[in-house]
Amino acid sequence: MRRLALSIAILWCVTSATVNWWLEPRMTSNHAIAQVSSSVVLAGEKNGDSQSIQPPGTSESSSNRSPQASYVGRDACRECHTENHTWHTDHGHHKTFATTDDPNIIRLFEGRSYDSREPYGTFTYHADDKGLFARIPEKFGDRPFRLPYALGSPEGAVTLLSLLPDEKQNTFAIEHRVSWFHDGDELRPTPQEDDRNPKTAADFFGLRHDGRVMEKCVYCHTTRGTIEGETIVDLISGVNCEKCHGPGSEHVRLARSSKTPPKYSIGRDDWDTESEIQLCGDCHRLPVTVSRSQLREYPDELTRFQPIGLLRSRCFVESEGELRCTTCHNPHQTIKTVPAREHIENCIGCHQESNPSHTLCPVNTSDGCIDCHMPARELPGLSVSFHDHWIRVHSSESPSP
Numbered sequence: 001m002r003r004l005a006l007s008i009a010i011l012w013c014v015t016s017a018t019v020n021w022w023l024e025p026r027m028t029s030n031h032a033i034a035q036v037s038s039s040v041v042l043a044g045e046k047n048g049d050s051q052s053i054q055p056p057g058t059s060e061s062s063s064n065r066s067p068q069a070s071y072v073g074r075d076a077c078r079e080c081h082t083e084n085h086t087w088h089t090d091h092g093h094h095k096t097f098a099t100t101d102d103p104n105i106i107r108l109f110e111g112r113s114y115d116s117r118e119p120y121g122t123f124t125y126h127a128d129d130k131g132l133f134a135r136i137p138e139k140f141g142d143r144p145f146r147l148p149y150a151l152g153s154p155e156g157a158v159t160l161l162s163l164l165p166d167e168k169q170n171t172f173a174i175e176h177r178v179s180w181f182h183d184g185d186e187l188r189p190t191p192q193e194d195d196r197n198p199k200t201a202a203d204f205f206g207l208r209h210d211g212r213v214m215e216k217c218v219y220c221h222t223t224r225g226t227i228e229g230e231t232i233v234d235l236i237s238g239v240n241c242e243k244c245h246g247p248g249s250e251h252v253r254l255a256r257s258s259k260t261p262p263k264y265s266i267g268r269d270d271w272d273t274e275s276e277i278q279l280c281g282d283c284h285r286l287p288v289t290v291s292r293s294q295l296r297e298y299p300d301e302l303t304r305f306q307p308i309g310l311l312r313s314r315c316f317v318e319s320e321g322e323l324r325c326t327t328c329h330n331p332h333q334t335i336k337t338v339p340a341r342e343h344i345e346n347c348i349g350c351h352q353e354s355n356p357s358h359t360l361c362p363v364n365t366s367d368g369c370i371d372c373h374m375p376a377r378e379l380p381g382l383s384v385s386f387h388d389h390w391i392r393v394h395s396s397e398s399p400s401p
């Protein structure tokens, strides 16, 4: 195992040039589908309908791929797609970004304290009507440090983020040193680089990120949002319907006037496997985000990046486009509510006796597939585990404890 790989494993995100392979979303537009399949998302355009309803505050860049459609928010989808809307409400995608005036985030931090020891001291957490803030009483008395944004969800882990101006009035972000973890319901250090050498007051509170790095956090955890000064404007929190399907105003308008609206986005059958893997991989990472040697060695840390594993599985390579993320995942339903049996049935869907074109397992043909062929790995320092999507025979095939 390479040392570099190990040190990278405990970061949420990139912090310096040496590790910038960690995340590299393409960010060519604000909604994912448009990047991977413009023919799909631009369907309304082809329709010849150029009427554009732009709500106030819709910036050019957020809708430049599909000028006549604008964002309407996920609740506009509920009246006709009730089931997907209900599912998505429980998905990590929906909850992965919040402003810290949200009571669900406040209760994770408020009234608590965390001893980060020297050189940082003890953080105490407080909230008012503007949201959460921290103090380090022994260093800065009762001066508050505002932490207005929360990344991650209360079912996993939550890291707080602050935006500040530097001397030249450029914005930088502070990723707070302490995060809340669902596992144990406790505050622990944020997985991040730490040189233990704070130079400014802000450095005491967290790790500094400039420009692109900061924008990428926001890109992957929101549907839309532009950093302007110390705030995020045009913010739509979470990975919601319109992040994957594109702005929905035209679709809603057309669907209200016809039971068979023209094609709007993915979801009908002309959506191909590769485009889908690129959509999910834009955030869950693709081989382009990792170094060539990492790809060759496939260290355990790569299990965090499901598309990379899947792409090298024989199941994927030899099934002629039949296997994709949505073969096993409903993109709207959280995995937390999927019964274990359903995962096994997904495997048996191909690997069964009645299907002579697939091989059968000589060890077990009806159970335990995931434990043996897609084992979960807990990555050091993260206390979050990931299933190895490189589906294969592992050298020691004992089910994980």
Ligand code: HEC
Binding pocket: 072, 073, 074, 076, 077, 078, 079, 080, 081, 241, 242, 245, 247, 248, 249, 251, 252, 255, 256, 258, 259, 260, 261, 262, 263, 264, 265, 266, 267, 268
């Ligand atoms: C007034 C009803 C209505 C509303 C509101 C609505 N849809 Fe639809 N939607 C439909 C109908 C009808 C279809 C076509 C169903 C079919 O062809 O099976 C559809 C189809 C879809 C499809 C399948 C792919 C396609 O291009 O047809 C997706 C994805 C979709 N809607 C997403 C959304 C999203 C996201 C929203 C909210 C922004 C939304 N819909 C709001 C009625 C609606």
Ligand code: HEC
Binding pocket: 012, 013, 014, 023, 024, 025, 092, 151, 152, 153, 154, 155, 156, 157, 158, 159, 161, 175, 209, 213, 214, 216, 217, 218, 220, 221, 282, 283, 284, 285, 304, 384
């Ligand atoms: C390339 C897209 C991408 C970028 C950039 C990114 N994240 Fe994430 N983040 C993800 C994905 C995907 C997950 C879920 C899987 C995982 O943990 O890797 C995640 C998970 C998390 C979690 C844990 C969520 C949970 O509930 O378990 C936190 C906290 C988090 N990110 C914070 C950050 C912060 C802070 C930044 C920027 C400093 C950042 N992320 C940048 C894609 C990204």
Ligand code: HEC
Binding pocket: 074, 077, 078, 081, 084, 085, 086, 088, 093, 239, 240, 241, 242, 243, 244, 245, 266, 267, 268, 271, 276, 326, 330, 331, 332
């Ligand atoms: C993470 C990306 C993602 C998000 C977020 C997302 N979808 Fe989808 N959606 C997909 C993909 C991929 C498909 C096509 C594959 C499939 O049908 O499983 C799809 C299919 C659909 C379809 C057609 C098939 C069906 O399930 O009826 C509808 C309608 C739809 N989505 C509506 C929504 C609505 C409404 C929301 C928000 C409440 C939403 N989607 C959020 C990725 C997403």
Ligand code: HEC
Binding pocket: 032, 090, 091, 092, 093, 095, 096, 151, 152, 153, 155, 156, 157, 219, 220, 221, 222, 239, 243, 244, 276, 279, 280, 281, 282, 283, 284, 325, 326, 329, 330, 331, 333, 334, 335, 336
């Ligand atoms: C815009 C970025 C983005 C895209 C696109 C995206 N994801 Fe995610 N995904 C995330 C983030 C961020 C999280 C962490 C959510 C949290 O905080 O719990 C996540 C979490 C998940 C989870 C675990 C959480 C849960 O509740 O089940 C699954 C499964 C998942 N994504 C599957 C998919 C699939 C499948 C696709 C493609 C259809 C996809 N994602 C597309 C960003 C993205």
Ligand code: HEC
Binding pocket: 314, 315, 316, 318, 319, 322, 323, 327, 343, 346, 347, 348, 349, 350, 351, 357, 358, 359, 360, 369, 370, 373, 374, 391, 392, 393
């Ligand atoms: C879309 C069909 C499909 C699905 C679903 C599928 N596989 Fe496969 N899998 C294949 C194909 C094709 C191969 C190549 C050998 C063959 O033809 O059976 C393969 C090969 C394998 C191998 C041998 C890998 C190697 O490196 O030699 C294992 C183990 C395996 N699959 C396990 C699973 C498990 C476990 C699941 C469920 C998590 C699963 N598969 C789901 C199609 C599939």
Ligand code: HEC
Binding pocket: 277, 280, 281, 284, 303, 306, 307, 308, 310, 323, 324, 325, 326, 327, 328, 329, 335, 338, 340, 343, 346, 370, 374, 385, 386, 387, 388, 389
């Ligand atoms: C052959 C089936 C299969 C395919 C294909 C598949 N997954 Fe998974 N995935 C699983 C199973 C099984 C789990 C573990 C579910 C559980 O914990 O109950 C999982 C878990 C996840 C998780 C939660 C974190 C983790 O790793 O445990 C994410 C995120 C995820 N998958 C994303 C993806 C993405 C993105 C794709 C497409 C590139 C994909 N998956 C394709 C079977 C699959």
Ligand code: HEC
Binding pocket: 344, 347, 348, 351, 359, 360, 361, 362, 363, 364, 365, 366, 367, 368, 369, 370, 372, 373, 393, 397, 398, 399
């Ligand atoms: C206790 C661990 C264990 C369980 C449970 C298990 N497997 Fe396997 N599987 C193995 C081992 C070990 C091999 C390699 C056997 C060999 O090469 O002799 C294997 C081989 C395979 C192969 C490749 C066969 C070939 O001829 O190349 C497939 C496909 C497969 N398993 C699918 C599955 C599926 C699907 C399930 C669930 C229904 C499953 N396995 C359950 C351990 C397991």
